[in-house]
Amino acid sequence: MTAETAILLAVAIPLAGALGVALARRLPNLREAASLASSGALAAAAWSLLPEVMSGNRPAVEVFEFVPGLSIRFEVEPLGAMFAALASLLWIVSTVYSIGYMRGNAERHQTRYYVFFAIAISATMGVAFAGNLLTLFLFYEALTLATYPLVAHAGDERARRGARTYLFILLATSIGLLLPAIAWTWSVAGTLDFTPGGVLEGRITDGLAAVLLLLYVLGTGKAAVMPVHRWLPAAMVAPAPVSALLHAVAVVKAGVFTIAKVVIYVFGLDFLAGVPAERLLVWLAGFTVVAASIVAMRQTDLKRLLAYSTVSQLSYVVLAALVLAPLAEVGAAIHIVAHAFGKITLFFAAGAIYVASKKTDIGQMAGIGLRMPWTMTAFAIGALSMIGVPPTAGFVSKWYIIAGAFQLDNYFVLAVLIASTGLNAAYFLPIVFRAFFRREDRPPQKEHGEAPWPMVAALVFTASLVVVFFVFNGPVVDLEYGILRGRP
């Protein structure tokens, strides 16, 4: 299989999977087999690209010419290769988890759920492999639309309202700010290709470059930088696997991924370093990191707390990308992976708690660790990764971001990271403490044990990834050093 085929397959396989799911709608076992098979095939395709990219190649394929000089084209570079490998791996896990969740919860419209889940993954692959901003925008919007039915899944008034907020904020930011930003880039640079070193240097004044960057950062609503973060808590009305894979990994990471790509390949680090107003955006991202954590502390609903924690963690990536230090860029890339492993574990745990006990409120979770030891141990590992302590994945990325901040003596970023570490500890550790060391209400509201085994298996697997990544992260770090290559 050539790399070009693998790229096209990665976008096509989930679509074929969606078709298979739709055709097998009357036979639930076959339908789930179609989901699993396509997730496995996708992972094979996405991972097959890694050696090629790691050896320094940038496989590319052009699909359509859109207008003269502007095509729908794919090009795989380290950031995208990693993102695709990550999302495809976690799609397998969350498919297993979904089967347990959807059946354990006796959800309706399961076929629609699996179909749109697969379409969303296809769009994610398109975002990851996009060779220019137009292609990225195309799949970015497709991702928004494909996830809308998943957020509105329950179909009641609350779900509809949440989904409306979700759709409207994401479309408003992307059409309102991102599209003009891309069109502006096109009209000044004459190209939208992702080019090492950027395409804007010398073509736009410093002041306008800062405005353009602001359009990109706020226009990429999926990155949830304040004040355009409200869609993420609203999306929590979705079923737990959706929150886990899409709103902790695929959708939100597509956002920060877009910002990182724009910073590295459209502006270029060296050009942005000469734009003084870029500092303002660093402050905005830093503010989001801290403010979202403070809001998270005040949440009583577990999923909403996790959502605000995601908002905060996403801005780590944005912050790291905007620090403009080479090591921080690597840290930003690694944090995409590290946070994904940790946060998907946390959401899996929240979903498992819901399926087993129907509890959503943190206050009800006293002593739940004794009833669900596997789930809550995994939760604890995920929480430690959010705080960023060894031996978890969160420590690795934080290490690189801090190293990057030191490279440029950026003490603001250091202060933000320290504050955030404290805040994360302050809202995650009490949950863990309450689950293991507080007595359950007497008499218990409901007798229950662990959630169905596919769910437990999935969350144990992702929790072990959190720990494994702490020890075994060399290949990812090597791969991501590739984004610094080719700078002029």
Place this chain on the structure above:
Amino acid sequence: MTAEQLPALAVAVPLAAAPLAALLGRGSLPWALATLASAGAFTVAILLAAAAAGVEAISYDVGGWPAPFGIELRITAFSALLLVIITGASTVALAGTKPSLDAEVVPARRPYFYAAWLLAVGGLSGIVASGDAFNIFVFMEVSSLASYILIAGGTDSRALPAVFKYLVMGTIGATFYLIGVGLIYMMTGTLNLTDMEARIGGVADLKPILAAVGFVTLGLALKAGVFPLHVWVPNAYAWSPHAVTAFIAACSTKVSLYVLLRFDFMVFQGSLADHDLRFAGFLLPLAVFAVLVASATAMAEGHLKRLLAYSSVAQIGYMVLGASLMTPAGLTAGIVHMFNHALAKGTLFLAVACLATRFASLALADLAGAARRMPWTMAAFAVGGLSLIGIPGTAGFVSKWYLVVAALQAGATGAALVAVIVISSLMSVWYVWRVVEAAWFRAPAGGAARAEAPPAMLAVLWAAALANLWFGLQPGLPLALSGSAATSLLKLVQ
């Protein structure tokens, strides 16, 4: 038959078929003839588009009398694009809505209804094919009178006051146009547009010519439904038979806009002092208002067809907005939006026709859960809606992209215009999503049993929906035609 005869055929085929249709009785034959003639004209239009893409114009002297003495048919890239839109819309609307037409047009009226339909197609084609100002007026009257019959051709009595309003306003518009043409004829002694363009230089900036510019522009703006002269549009679209709406909404206002642009750019622009400034100064604010006010009205509208009609008024605003930027990119955007909007709105109104086969009322409140009963219809509606919003991957995105890029080239005004475009896009998200959400995520009021539209209607509907996606990813042909239309309107070297 040779290629030189194509311009004549584009007009003659539907016109000649019209009286035949009136003689074919009450069965399905008139419909079959109308569909066939439309398809024939569509084929001619596509051949013409292919031929016109590379050349400045294909000229045809009617009856062998050379221009400027005889009537000249003059097919440019711009008119070829419009011909494709007109005949394509007619073919698709006829082919895709037979059950709907059968239900809405009583048998006794059928022969005349289809004759009127063909006259409308022939008239509209004549307007865009003709190179003669008075001839354009004649065709305008042919198409307008036929359209009045079509709109009132159904069983909904609300169509009668709507069509009366349309008739009064359409007549005023046509009269204004005729007064303007008369003034120009008085001053230049010619009716041929190309000749007029050459001669008007000598008398430009005299009072009668300035008055003529006013009359022509205003009269055509009225017929094009340019805000605030759009008041006839919503009801005329809403209460006409659904097939007629799909046809008329896709092409008729665009034809008037075509004449407006052709007159203003080809005839007036080169010779009149400050024409650019006055044209833009007059139409740009109207376009902005059209886009914002009509979108806002659509957001609050409770009836599906009226909602889409107000959206059409807003979209006409986009076309005018692009044109009034007076740049190649802006004009290209405005013109290609004629094509893309025809695709999107045609799809949406075809979906409406499908919905109407199963739902008695098209009020949004009565369409709750419609997607449970008609999933394929509503999925196609969603595709059309996404194209209307301008989501990438659909035809609507192509025009939006060009419009934004063109506006960005226009400096500070441009930035404000980008804001207008963006805000109105968000408004369109709002009104499209009201329909989508009602159809998918609200519980149906009656039974939720699956009851799709007839397969023939669905097939055509989906062909139209897929065309939105195709031209969203492969916009080469319409862009090439629009681009060459824009360069010839601005008289740039091709």
